[in-house]
Amino acid sequence: MTSRLERRYRALLKVLPRWYREKRADEMVDTFISGRQDDIDQEYGWPGWSEAGSVAALAVRTRLSGSDGPPRAVALGETIRLVAMLGLLMHAVMSVGDIARAISARTVPAFGMQPASHFWTLATAVAAVCAFALIFTRWRGSAKALAVVAVVPTLIRLIETLGSGVAASLWQLTASAPLWIATVCLFAGFHREAPAPSPRVWMWAAGIGAATVVAWNLYARFVVADVAGLWWNPWSMESWAFALVGAVVLVRTAPPCVKLALAIHVALILPEAAVTGFQLADLTSTGTLASLTISGVTCLLLVGIALAVSGVRGHLALSPSPVSRG
Known part of the structure; x- marks a missing residue:
């Protein structure tokens, strides 16, 4: 006869994918019940928080598999990891611009005597760059911690702008949301069984992006005379860059996870591109920025x-069950 405790534990196991339950559920139940033999516990007991946490973590690892799960679970896991990597990449690139702007404006005097706001801006920018660099190493825990450090200020700035008007709050929300979601994907996708990403393509992208952002900061500081000259800005460049990359991926043979990750990232940056472009366009008397924003978006x-x-379509064509090896 099945006890209530066993039924409750089996209900908890439903967060695991079906293919994993079919293979391991009975074994997990036997192991769990063997340590809870008291009759009263069997009738009135519930799985503890530790069991619930362990099953939840296992559900993440199995639904977002590394390399040994079903093809569809592996592809979903790779999609989440790519979304995290794209978010980390763009945050690191923009942070290089923050560092360059701080240095070019001479806001970092010698001996660390800079104002507190400048210190924290520089510290969070360095944290974002280091988080991106460390994800390729075995120090993933440090990368996740630094990613959180880099994201926290965006929450603070959002709270500060809530009373500053709709435009400021909307811009801060659309600018911060991609970073928050990328950070969540970082924790979910890069579990202990996830493979390390290959740094080659990412480092090339980071180098090109950082050089472009630094060049733009110098252009904006020393060349631009008014807002109309900001038709070339990091947000419009990001939009056109991902539109171009997406078009290339569509015409070439690419795994479904790459297409899905790019689609998710595009959906995340689209509101920011629109809000930023139209807010800049409102500051000018010409329609150039508005036209560029409309075409880019x-x-x-x-x-x-x-x-x-x-x-x-490609993802649904993958098998949801493990591929037999024989």
């Missing part, structure tokens, strides 16, 4: 939709 939207459709 439209291209990004169309590419994102195409990536999502193609990625979902």
